[in-house]
Amino acid sequence: MLVNPSVLRVFTQNIFLAIGCSTEHATLAADVLLRSDLRGIDSHGVARLSGYVRLWEKNRINATPNIQIAHETPTTATVDGDAGLGLVVAPFAMQVAIQKAEQYGSGWVSVRNSNHFGIAGYHALMAVEKDMIGFAMTNASPLVAPTYSSERLLGTNPMCYAFPAGHYPPVVVDLATSAAANGKLEIAQRLGKQVPEGWIQDKKGNYTTDPHALKTGGALLPLGGDRDHGSHKGFGLSATVDILSAVLSGANYGPWVPPFVAFLDPPENPVGKGIGHFVGAMRVDGFRPVDEFKASLDNWIARFKTSVTVDPTQKVIIPGEPELEAEAHRATHGIPLVDAVAVDLNMLAERFGVELLKGM
Template sequence: MTRFSLDTLRAFSEAVFRHYGVPKADAAQAADVLAAADRRGIDSHGVARLITYADMLDAGRINPKPDIQVVRETQSTATVDGDNGLGLVVGPAANRIALDKAEAVGTGAVSVRNTNHFGIAGYYVLEALERDCIGMAMTNSTKLVAPLWGAERMLGTNPIAMAFPGQDEPPVVIDMATSTVAYGKVEIAKREGTPMPHGWAIDAEGQPTTDPDAMMDGGAQLPLGSTYEQGGHKGYCLATMVDVLTSVMSGANWGPFAPPFALQQAQPERQVGTGIGHFFNAWRIDGFMDPDRFKARIDDWVHTFRATEPAPGTDGPLIPGDPEREAARIRAEQGAPLLAPVVADLRTISERTGVSLT
């Protein structure tokens, strides 16, 4: 591990995006989303992803200067076409539309097509909290996950995030893949040369595997819960919900037809839409009750769950968002720890672009 200051990583990302023709404000926005992942300890979605964004921009597979358009709209809903821009730019723009609508009429729901990987879903719901709203964000992604009782990739990891503000307590922030783990965790296991836990994946023959290479070489991840007996049907259904809201409803590519995020991944055999899809929802709290009363009730909820009798060998239940807050506290002082392969990727980008990693 090598530690880098969060400011250094953010500045490097922004300069790299500028190198590839991303306008200044958009480059800053994209770097902010990546920095949020590194700050919150979600290492699979921070600068570790920068090499893939750079490759896609370099190959002309992502539009650095998208003309983001609202193509269908009511007072509380909209469909946005991202013009094949960076998801790190299209996502925040669409999320702002959802929040603007929530502020105007109480709720806002925005589906997005023709976009790309948008970073951590949690970024968007934290933005909702800044505007005193409850937020929800989700996206579909390249096929990596087998449906329950399936032996091939058909769905993305299809994450969901949601956040609720507290008064004196930190917010409750839920951010999770609908697969057993995010694909980035498989990548980390490969980089570290360690086996995956049982239940994460199957190999090309549909057999359970703990070898990251076996999953990557024609295997698949499993839905949250892994098997039917452990609730895998629930993860499969959650992934289906995300796929429909983000892509069937927006006009993006759904299921196995979602385009790949990396150059080395094969293109789907056909297109059923444009790009991948996102979905954002926001609610103004005062549409339901007084905001201060709601936040006080969230505080009471948090206090109650923190007082739960701990299970043997544990410190008791965490509140959703606790691990990320603790990571942010430590990394603000110590910087973000990067694995050697990630540092090597950043140095490759530096050599390619002339942007200094200092």
């Protein structure tokens, strides 16, 4: 089903309103999810909407949070999200970081007591709009086994770095620190497809291509797959995200991070509050004039785009280009929803008395 983006945006906003979110929060949360779908990151868009609703039903998401700064210095802060939607808490934290950067050159905010915050790129790009370099990362429920381990101790723990350019669009490096995001497995499950070897292991630590392996005790692998292919580097990146997002803020870390799914209870004896994020903003003009930086980054982009490739039919892809191309296409031609997601969303519509989604 192809759905008009504006129709899907209103639908999503209405669902958030139905669970008690304010108009401001419902609009913002819908914008974060729609940005994901527009940019072609289907695993983190409206396909997650029913997940947020189920967590709200379990009283694990607060629809009316009192988001506060719990601790701060001129350039740093810790935000307590009051169990609110991460889709709302993370933008609040980034606004704090931007305000500090505007005054002092950079701002760094660690977040506790939050929930899943959508795509990291949304939050990092908020800084780019202010001619700043943006950083955003989050820890997540434990699905990833560290190198050599059979235990699930880390999340997919994504990180994003976004840089403002001049003539060209921003460079956006947005990636999971696991071999694949859990959402990629969910997409494969919906489509009835196997996943590439190196993404996941079974409960005994053997490679498998079964996207359902997590349900039987398996684990995602760190970026790199195995030690011979650099999984220790992915493990290190994931550990960095976990420490900055949670150990620093007072959120749950490692195996204590609560699951996104409502049918699983959070671990007993939590070590913190909710899940954690870390966001930051740095003023480019704290290092050199903005126009000079943008001109240099444009030159950097242009040189890489003209790189000689092994296969003449291929080209070097600048980080952020595929998402930008998807956004341009989907804004005009609609957002594709697989049948399972469309059915799921219309079940929400019937429950909350929202108009059913229809194709274009």
